[in-house]
Amino acid sequence: GHSRVDHDRASRNGAPEVIFGQGKTPTQMVEIMGSLASRSSNVLATRVQNAAIEPILAAFPDATHYPASRLIALQRNVPAPATTNVAVVCAGTSDLPVAEEARITAEFLGSPTVAVYDAGVAGLHRLLASIDTIRACRVVIVVAGMEGALPSVVGGLVDAPVIAVPTSVGYGASFGGVAALLGMLNSCASGVSVVNIDNGFGAGFLANRINRL
Amino acid sequence: GHSRVDHDRASRNGAPEVIFGQGKTPTQMVEIMGSLASRSSNVLATRVQNAAIEPILAAFPDATHYPASRLIALQRNVPAPATTNVAVVCAGTSDLPVAEEARITAEFLGSPTVAVYDAGVAGLHRLLASIDTIRACRVVIVVAGMEGALPSVVGGLVDAPVIAVPTSVGYGASFGGVAALLGMLNSCASGVSVVNIDNGFGAGFLANRINRL
Amino acid sequence: GHSRVDHDRASRNGAPEVIFGQGKTPTQMVEIMGSLASRSSNVLATRVQNAAIEPILAAFPDATHYPASRLIALQRNVPAPATTNVAVVCAGTSDLPVAEEARITAEFLGSPTVAVYDAGVAGLHRLLASIDTIRACRVVIVVAGMEGALPSVVGGLVDAPVIAVPTSVGYGASFGGVAALLGMLNSCASGVSVVNIDNGFGAGFLANRINRL
Amino acid sequence: GHSRVDHDRASRNGAPEVIFGQGKTPTQMVEIMGSLASRSSNVLATRVQNAAIEPILAAFPDATHYPASRLIALQRNVPAPATTNVAVVCAGTSDLPVAEEARITAEFLGSPTVAVYDAGVAGLHRLLASIDTIRACRVVIVVAGMEGALPSVVGGLVDAPVIAVPTSVGYGASFGGVAALLGMLNSCASGVSVVNIDNGFGAGFLANRINRL
Amino acid sequence: GHSRVDHDRASRNGAPEVIFGQGKTPTQMVEIMGSLASRSSNVLATRVQNAAIEPILAAFPDATHYPASRLIALQRNVPAPATTNVAVVCAGTSDLPVAEEARITAEFLGSPTVAVYDAGVAGLHRLLASIDTIRACRVVIVVAGMEGALPSVVGGLVDAPVIAVPTSVGYGASFGGVAALLGMLNSCASGVSVVNIDNGFGAGFLANRINRL
Amino acid sequence: GHSRVDHDRASRNGAPEVIFGQGKTPTQMVEIMGSLASRSSNVLATRVQNAAIEPILAAFPDATHYPASRLIALQRNVPAPATTNVAVVCAGTSDLPVAEEARITAEFLGSPTVAVYDAGVAGLHRLLASIDTIRACRVVIVVAGMEGALPSVVGGLVDAPVIAVPTSVGYGASFGGVAALLGMLNSCASGVSVVNIDNGFGAGFLANRINRL
Amino acid sequence: GHSRVDHDRASRNGAPEVIFGQGKTPTQMVEIMGSLASRSSNVLATRVQNAAIEPILAAFPDATHYPASRLIALQRNVPAPATTNVAVVCAGTSDLPVAEEARITAEFLGSPTVAVYDAGVAGLHRLLASIDTIRACRVVIVVAGMEGALPSVVGGLVDAPVIAVPTSVGYGASFGGVAALLGMLNSCASGVSVVNIDNGFGAGFLANRINRL
Amino acid sequence: GHSRVDHDRASRNGAPEVIFGQGKTPTQMVEIMGSLASRSSNVLATRVQNAAIEPILAAFPDATHYPASRLIALQRNVPAPATTNVAVVCAGTSDLPVAEEARITAEFLGSPTVAVYDAGVAGLHRLLASIDTIRACRVVIVVAGMEGALPSVVGGLVDAPVIAVPTSVGYGASFGGVAALLGMLNSCASGVSVVNIDNGFGAGFLANRINRL
Numbered sequence A, B, C, D, E, F, G, H: 001g002h003s004r005v006d007h008d009r010a011s012r013n014g015a016p017e018v019i020f021g022q023g024k025t026p027t028q029m030v031e032i033m034g035s036l037a038s039r040s041s042n043v044l045a046t047r048v049q050n051a052a053i054e055p056i057l058a059a060f061p062d063a064t065h066y067p068a069s070r071l072i073a074l075q076r077n078v079p080a081p082a083t084t085n086v087a088v089v090c091a092g093t094s095d096l097p098v099a100e101e102a103r104i105t106a107e108f109l110g111s112p113t114v115a116v117y118d119a120g121v122a123g124l125h126r127l128l129a130s131i132d133t134i135r136a137c138r139v140v141i142v143v144a145g146m147e148g149a150l151p152s153v154v155g156g157l158v159d160a161p162v163i164a165v166p167t168s169v170g171y172g173a174s175f176g177g178v179a180a181l182l183g184m185l186n187s188c189a190s191g192v193s194v195v196n197i198d199n200g201f202g203a204g205f206l207a208n209r210i211n212r213l
């Protein structure tokens, strides 16, 4: 067959396999999702391609589709919520699809989230106005495109782990998110680590894992 | 003056400023170290350049120098140790300087560490033999050069947060650590985040921060 | 004329010229295919562009089209099968089009193949469960996108030549397959060599050549 | 001869030619400097290589050498000072050689400068403490390595033109200043423009030109 | 909400926030534009995506759309014009959309502009014929794609600040504007600084800022 | 106006300005073509975009359109033919559009051409069979994509100047022609120079210029 | 300890672990070499750094040092020789250190080799003169720097598997071997696979593995 | 042996093989030079490494060494001089070593040269003052580092073939000559082709070849 679903992953990794939607046919998506749903009550698919949306929603009418973030979530069993919060901070309105991908993933896994959006460094007072909200969280996700400076500034203001997510927002020498990625990898603030460009899912997953320690 | 030491950092970030040794003159190093030592009992300097070693050790005879990892640590007050451990896994013997930079940093900040070295993916049984040791830790640092595949393999076997550190070990198309960096950013294992190439310090710092949550 | 078909290739290289479909007009494709078919009983075309499919199948009704892998094969004379097998291992379901391109090419040239699909390193047990199947083959093709770690792991477990094929599966810092390519070129496992990104054909061709030694 | 000194430049560009020291022999340096000094009372040489320092200082005993910034300045006629100031802000102590190259160049051309050093974004209070000083200047030079985030933050706080100078301070994925350069080119703050990596001279020259408008 | 409009920006930066159109939904665009218009009489949106044009023009019938440059401007209060001019020079007819983005932005902010278009270095007499017009301006914007040589040539002929704008015009090894960008960053003419590829807005904004000093 | 046609170019450069079609509106194309046609009897436009074809052919019914090579040529006055020939060699059928762009340009300017197509290095006998034809030419254009090895092989077999043209034919690590470009720049054969990726026009123009010396 | 020698490798991979000399201290080298020698009669170390040569030769007086190729080989038990040969072809005299690294490795593992050196494509007759020698071998290693064209030409002339080794020989746009690497990955000849830049060891190892099938 | 000297090259390519000094031992250099000298009266070696200079000059006392350009020339038979000239134009004094490498190579092969040095675009009058000298030549070599704009400007002023040579002069975003290389490849002037970074030899060789047509 085309897929060997990793049914054992929840016991090994604390969470079931998540379906990577890119490059899979609609039929494959529905089959993998069915296979996972038969064992685990909750299934998440990321980067779901347009052609697969209808077939998935037809097969799983209780699934929820988040179009901007390209997620489909099937949640038949709400996980016990974590007792602490994950902050999701983003630089501009254009970063919302990735920020929401992170936030929805963390919520899907049971971590309550607090969103602080459109708080980029060019208007610092917006970030400073919300800094106490952010400091009250156990983990902080920071999403930014263009120059990707926000994680450094946030990282200098908090003592929680910071997960930086570069986005492909920008043009020209942003090189599809490379400028932001490099900025985050070279952050002079300590306590910052980085995930792939536009990988909101990865940030949300890791944030929940840390939040539940 | 040449420097504005950030004395407030410990209260804001939970740890005092750490000195970045690259590009600083020996005189600057000694002065900054003295300024920090006057307020905080523990001072760490990274990437200490050769010319600065002697002057620093002369000025701070109780400081410890780790030549392979280019760290100098002044620890006048041992921090209360964390109750859980940080695993430091590395792929090959050549990655040791970076792995040790991470391990010493975490220990300096009070996190006990467990080292699993020379456990690269080309001889998988070595990693599998130590997997229970690794699983017993609260955070896992994985250090690897060349293709940087180890964090993906470890990430698939544990449910702790994995901090991946690419090293510049390699030649040719390793491009000074870029191959390993890209491999880690694209890890198909969830729960993995990445720091800069050869940034053992950053991994150790973040691991301690997570370990103390 | 637009093309000088290399009719002499089978005697020089042990296999007839294969048509590279990219950048050729449908008319050119049909003409080259006809020219080759007039001399050799078997013709293979790769990367066949959409506009050329219909005209080719109209002109050669006995040809077979593999849409996902963009191959068209005309096989009028089944080659004597090799007595040993080629393993085709791939990391994820999304890598299937390239894995199948490799597998179909090897079969077309007469090498029996064994497919081990969706066996990526994040769920190592899947690979380990099939390792004896893989070890029973004379050559191993390993196809992977994203971080491209699978060839290193397989390379450490077998004593057959490993042909690594990076795919463009991934996003962000995968840079269209560059991350996987670099990972494979820097493999710490010995016995691994690499072909171009998404070059399933090249891997299948080489695997058959080695398999028939 | 090896050089055609551009004696006409002062009338065309408002300032005499400046000697680019890289790749010139000591003899060439002394000859070009002599040629310029014969027409203009003030001569500046940048990126002066070690072998040329002694010969230049021997030939022009009234010249001043700035070793960290690799400048040699011959100022026989102090220019009428500008009536407004240029701010030179830098992120870390390691950026000082470039910041000083900018500051000395601006002063050499007659612009008074104000230095705000070691004010990186990881300790924002240091910048905020000096923001009124910076706001009182007519042009602002911002020098930063690593992630190069400082110009965006400064750019959001002032209404003067900001000249951003990326430095090669950093390691790994800083790629010799590329990370900082890209960050600055993608700044979400308006009013920011960028010069080459480590080009303190260019920033100081342009700042003086704007300051004298 | 999705956006925190930076209403304070005009007092801090001398000009209200400008809306970055990329990656925003039509609804978001209209809402942000309404929020800004409620406080400031003039609003500018850049990189407006096709889907947003109609909704914006419906909501703000007095707005002006510049299709080639993808700008939408709402100007209810003409700013006091500056008393000096900004020159906008471009290399080829293909660079017009970016040159016009710069020119319209500067005019929107109250700086009169002078356009010298299609004056590339391969036909130098065209530039020389207009050099006195350019020299009469207080700031010079130079827009060029392909090799991006024009700012160096202009920079050698004027004593005003030169803002260089690389464009993505070109093909092959122009790499979407990278060749022009690198050329401009390495200009041997002093007094030149650079903005992002295709960032006509940024050049026009900065030119007006300098022009009003 | 949008364009300053460089009418003087023929006297300065020996050939009239050629219109670069990318990024120009149909209206601009027709106007520039009309302006050039009013002075020069022959006009060539390259990289003509689809939307401009109809309007140009309507305005200049005697113009010829070469769709594969995206050229439009208006030739009202056939130039005196050169007495020696230009060879145009290409590696594969997929390189034909660029090879033809070079060949048509050289013919348009009056140089007779000899085409040797589909003669790539993987089937060397095809090149060797035509080598006397190539050696009889005064200038040799060599067009190749993928690894771009053909100019080195040809360069080792002739004593004429070789103009190498990399094409974007290929996939994966061909990076849109970069692999071929780098191969050609690093040719170990002497007498080879290179033009931009896919720049058939530039090669044809230069070949005619050399051919007419 | 610093190293977990992979003693099991010979049974798994058909050959004992090979020591990667880069980044290891002399002491580590001697210890690892001793550990391996205690189990296996033959030990190979690659990329041996200068400081380690003396200590290794002192500890293992029967070891052989190959300075140009930076190999140290300890061969106490000559392996049963293979019955077929490996051809090692290189483009220029400057590629010899890498070609010899490949050749010595293959010989060390028991494969007889045939060297055809300095046979680059700019003087094709040299290669053609030796083509029968090459065709008589079972595997062909082709080593080339600069444009890396030789594997394509050889690949078109033989029916054996071709292992291409790019070298860092070259300058400028060879980018330390990248031009050759890309050329080889994009080879239009079938049957060619590629190892890392300057990885003569990897090619020799794989050639022996294939040669012994 | 290590080398197969290509004695046949003069008859095939019109000039004997030239020795590439990089990566060759002094012994190899002397042997190859002797082998060539035994057949051809004139021998040229490029990029001669320091260790080889003495041995070569000892073995060939009548050879001439050009240290800045790293050439060694043995000219026992002065070739019949060409009747037309090659212009060698360079942008700055720092480009002299490459410009001289081109000039000496052309002279060695019998083409008289005219040097126009330090004529960069930032001081255009210097170029214009010499333009008639340049126009009187049959071929024009243009050497420039940093932004590499000079070939475009020269190319717009002459009707001779222009050979552009990028140099590695520059720093930061010049990336060792890449900025200049890209600028030249994207030249908007027609009639310009490009050789490798710092490849003065290649330019001089090709210029002589064209000059002798």
Ligand SMILES: Nc1ncnc2c1ncn2[C@@H]1O[C@H](COP(=O)(O)O)[C@@H](O)[C@H]1O
Binding pocket: D017, D018, D019, D020, D021, D046, D047, D199, D201, D202, E187, E188, E189, E190, H091, H092, H093, H094, H118, H122
């Ligand atoms: N550090 C520098 N960075 C960039 N350009 C410079 C620098 N120093 C001098 N220049 C410029 O380089 C040119 C002199 O080049 P050259 O003729 O080689 O001395 C002058 O136009 C200077 O304005």
Ligand SMILES: Nc1ncnc2c1ncn2[C@@H]1O[C@H](COP(=O)(O)O)[C@@H](O)[C@H]1O
Binding pocket: A091, A092, A093, A094, A118, A122, D187, D188, D189, D190, E017, E018, E019, E020, E021, E046, E047, E199, E201, E202
């Ligand atoms: N075309 C543009 N290029 C660069 N920055 C821009 C552009 N348009 C607007 N901006 C800036 O982007 C910021 C607004 O981002 P956002 O909050 O996402 O709308 C403002 O600070 C603007 O100054």
Ligand SMILES: Nc1ncnc2c1ncn2[C@@H]1O[C@H](COP(=O)(O)O)[C@@H](O)[C@H]1O
Binding pocket: E091, E092, E093, E094, E118, E122, F017, F018, F019, F020, F021, F046, F047, F199, F201, F202, H187, H188, H189, H190
């Ligand atoms: N395909 C092409 N590639 C490179 N340069 C070209 C091309 N077509 C025309 N040109 C050059 O581009 C210039 C015209 O640019 P423009 O003024 O934008 O039309 C002329 O100098 C032509 O010689």
Ligand SMILES: Nc1ncnc2c1ncn2[C@@H]1O[C@H](COP(=O)(O)O)[C@@H](O)[C@H]1O
Binding pocket: B091, B092, B093, B094, B118, B120, B122, C187, C188, C189, C190, G017, G018, G019, G020, G021, G046, G047, G199, G201, G202
């Ligand atoms: N020159 C080389 N290039 C690539 N891999 C090598 C090289 N030399 C040894 N190796 C591999 O590196 C691994 C040993 O790495 P380490 O544990 O760091 O000594 C073994 O798997 C070898 O097969």
Ligand SMILES: [Mg+2]
Binding pocket: A091, A092, A093, A118, E003, E004, E005
């Ligand atoms: Mg905003």
Ligand SMILES: [Mg+2]
Binding pocket: B091, B092, B093, B118, G003, G004, G005
């Ligand atoms: Mg090891």
Ligand SMILES: [Mg+2]
Binding pocket: A003, A004, A005, C091, C092, C093, C118
């Ligand atoms: Mg899977």
Ligand SMILES: [Mg+2]
Binding pocket: B003, B004, B005, D091, D092, D093, D118
């Ligand atoms: Mg500091």
Ligand SMILES: [Mg+2]
Binding pocket: E091, E092, E093, E118, F003, F004, F005
């Ligand atoms: Mg034009």
Ligand SMILES: [Mg+2]
Binding pocket: C003, C004, C005, F091, F092, F093, F118
């Ligand atoms: Mg063909």
Ligand SMILES: [Mg+2]
Binding pocket: G091, G092, G093, G118, H003, H004, H005
């Ligand atoms: Mg040779």
Ligand SMILES: [Mg+2]
Binding pocket: D003, D004, D005, H091, H092, H093, H118
């Ligand atoms: Mg000069």
